[in-house]
Amino acid sequence: MDLGIKGKKALVCASSKGLGLGCAEALAEAGVDLIMNARGAEALEASAERLRQTYGINVTTVAADVATPEGQAKVIEAAQGIDILVNNAGGPPPGMWQDWDRADFIAALDANMLAPIALIKAFVPDMMAAGWGRVVNITSQSVRAPIGVLGLSNSARTGLTGYVAGTSRQVAGSGVTINNLLPGIHATDRADALDGGVVASRNITLEQAREERAATIPAGRYGTRAEFGAACAFLCSQHAGFIVGQNLLLDGGATNITM
Secondary structure, three states, X not given: OOOOOOOOEEEEOOXXXXXXXXXXXXXXXXOOEEEEEEOOXXXXXXXXXXXXXXXXXXXXXXXXXXXXXXXXXXXXXXOOOOOEEEEOOOOOOOOOHHHOOHHHHHHHHHHHHHHHHHHHHHHHHHHHHHOOEEEEEEXXXXXXXXXXXXXXXXHHHHHHXXXXXXXXXHHHHHOEEEEEEEEXXXXXXXXXXXXXXXXXHHOOOHHHHXXXXXXXXXXXXXXXXHHHHXXXXXXXXXXXXXXXXXXXXXXXXXXXXXX
16 A cells, blocks of 8 residues: 655654664655654664665654653754654553652653653644644553553553643644554563563563463464554555544554453
């Protein structure tokens, strides 16, 4: 399917690896020029160069932490004129409800709620003026069904979900859509970190931890970044203009809900 976005320009945050890289790869395959952001310059530039060589697109890299005002300013300056915004940031650490204090919640809010909102506010007005734009926020399955050990993520990402629910309806009439992608377990560094915690707490092997968790997913496996990226690219396409304020689960059926 031709996504109809060749020649568009996209900012993809946290895109040196993992799900963000999956989104960048899928957009690059569709002919979209990229501004790729991540905190680590070396991994970011390596991923960007591979996409340049593979797809022949223009890629600008911005090494910055978008959870900080300084990082946001750097990214915003580099990404003027974008048509597509993909918000993404690493999730806060797992733990139990007694473990977290105010500083922990503020850090989670800065990364997973306030940073995406700042970028939406920075770029959506110009998208509205142009009559076309796409915003996709990578959140988590936990906004539909909270995960106890991910209380920081549950809180911050659910706050972003509420913001998007209202804002998306206000901008849709100008040709701009805002939607959320809710990943379950995918084969990424984040999954490795969470599985590693199980290994340490239960004294089992990493392979055992993965097998146990895969068994809780109806699809029987972890998702891939390519599958996730394809879903992101479709939401960014010309074909998704009537999808507004939605929360699309990509979890292999793991979230057991009806609606």
